[in-house]
Amino acid sequence: MHRAEFQVSPCRHRLVELALKSVKRKYGNVYRQAPPLGKKEVLAAIDGLGNTRLEIRDKAVLWVATDSWCRASEISGFRVRDLCRQDDGSSVLFIARSKTDPDGRGNYAFLSERGTKAVLRWIETAGLKSDDPMLTKSQRGAKICPLDPATISRIIKRCTKRDDVSAHSTRVGGVQDAFRLGCDLSSIMVAGRWKSPEMPARYGRRIIASQSAAAQVSRAFEEGEGD
Known part of the structure; x- marks a missing residue:
């Protein structure tokens, strides 16, 4: 509201900054992220689905989520014409x-x-046409x-039989899979x-952390002790 009225925001006041710093030091500032859902688990869920109309749709949702690393809102926004072979x-x-x-500006996944x-x-x-939503x-x-973003998360929960995951879990899981495979940070970005x-x-x-220099040194010395 202050910015809208072209006023200086009180949030920038030094007393406010010090108060926030104090709260973080006392209670911590841990970031809570969505539980990861890796490619292996998603593929197992897809393989467990049949060929009913519902399951065909759910397979499409799972593939888009695990391959594209898209947010739920992005998955919901896809139209048929957005699929470029x-x-x-x-x-x-x-x-x-x-x-x-x-x-x-647009981007690609x-x-x-x-x-x-x-x-x-x-x-x-x-029977979808070019201008129709891709996932309905x-x-x-x-x-x-288009499917509501919350519905996409419910589909993922139901198919994987995990209540703790969401559409963002495939994004987190994809990043972790990439690090395990040795992908560099720039390609992940x-x-x-x-x-x-x-x-x-x-x-x-x-x-x-498990691939850090400390981990590599520990593994190297463990292998040396075994020789």
Whole structure:
């Protein structure tokens, strides 16, 4: 409200800054992140689904979530025309607008060949047209409208049989899988469309710790003792 009235914000006052610093020192400033949901667990959930209309839709949702590392709001916003096929069978998904792109400059996310086939199967099953939302309600004859972001999280919970996960869990899990495979931070930032390394580094801090110089030195000496 102060900024809207072109006034100096009281939040910048030194007393406020000191008070916040005191609170953080006393109670801590731990960041709570969504529980990770890695590729292996998502693929197991997909393999456990059948071929009903609902399950075909759910497979498409899971593939988009695990391949693209997109936020729930971005997944909800995809339209059929945003699926751009590539020569190797995979696709890229055009993200028209996102949390970090409020001006709508656009960006792209990856979708694997199996993910592309799952999405195309759902599009054909639902009879969706180019301007229709890519992921919609599964009921036959239902009004064609995009899935609510909260519904996407519920689908992931139901399919994985985990109540603690959400749509953001595949984003966290994807980063941790990438660190385990030895991907560098810059490529992870590109994949998740981060402008700063802070968030992906925070998501992968447990994995990074197990791959740190301290961990490598410990493993090297353990191997040396075994010789």
